[in-house]
Amino acid sequence: MIPNDPIEHLISLLSRLPGLGRRSARRAVLKMLMDPGDKMLPLADALRAAADSVRPCEVCGNLDAASPCHICADHHRDRRLVCVVEGVADLWALERAHAHRGTGPEDLSITPLLRRIEGDGIEEVILALPATVDGATTTHYLTDRLKPTGCTITRLAQGVPIGGALDVLDDGTLTAAFKARRAL
Numbered sequence: 001m002i003p004n005d006p007i008e009h010l011i012s013l014l015s016r017l018p019g020l021g022r023r024s025a026r027r028a029v030l031k032m033l034m035d036p037g038d039k040m041l042p043l044a045d046a047l048r049a050a051a052d053s054v055r056p057c058e059v060c061g062n063l064d065a066a067s068p069c070h071i072c073a074d075h076h077r078d079r080r081l082v083c084v085v086e087g088v089a090d091l092w093a094l095e096r097a098h099a100h101r102g103t104g105p106e107d108l109s110i111t112p113l114l115r116r117i118e119g120d121g122i123e124e125v126i127l128a129l130p131a132t133v134d135g136a137t138t139t140h141y142l143t144d145r146l147k148p149t150g151c152t153i154t155r156l157a158q159g160v161p162i163g164g165a166l167d168v169l170d171d172g173t174l175t176a177a178f179k180a181r182r183a184l
């Protein structure tokens with residue numbers, strides 16, 4: 001279908017993306033139209049290339065142009081450590097922070113995870129799930145299911161953010177921080 005108004009069509013497509021309202025989409029489109037050779041055609045090519053090549057990793061569910069993804073294929077990673085996260089956005093956040101040097105099954109159903117623990121010699125599973133009611137429920141469920149395998153199960157600490165003052169924390173966070181205190 002060729003839209004009657006390609007500019008409006010482009011604006012409405014862009015404004016469906018997170019973080020881009022109609023106003024910012026319009027500004028982006030105007031910028032592109034003023035210099036299509038530099039700002040528009042390379043973008044069109046990159047969109048096509050990403051759509052054609054990026055797939056979920058068969059091991060961990062990460063999105064990458066290769067499967068196994070670059071994380072699962074990285075031989076410098078510690079294969080005895082696996083980190084479970086809620087989704088690809090959280091996986092990328094951990095990667096940006098260089099917080100985890102193991103491999104990661106994202107959004108994984110329990111069976112492949114159990115198979116990996118038994119087959120791949122995984123010694124520790126880190127449950128990096130959100131500090132929400134759903135996250136806590138999933139953490140409890142996974143802990144129950146993974147305990148019988150004998151591998152170490154850990155979860156991320158909860159509490160005072162780096163650079164955060166105590167008197168601005170909500171009660172739940174402060175209580176969690178006290179519970180998770182550790183010896184120095």
Ligand SMILES: [Zn+2]
Nearest residue numbers: 057060069072
């Ligand atoms: Zn992977």
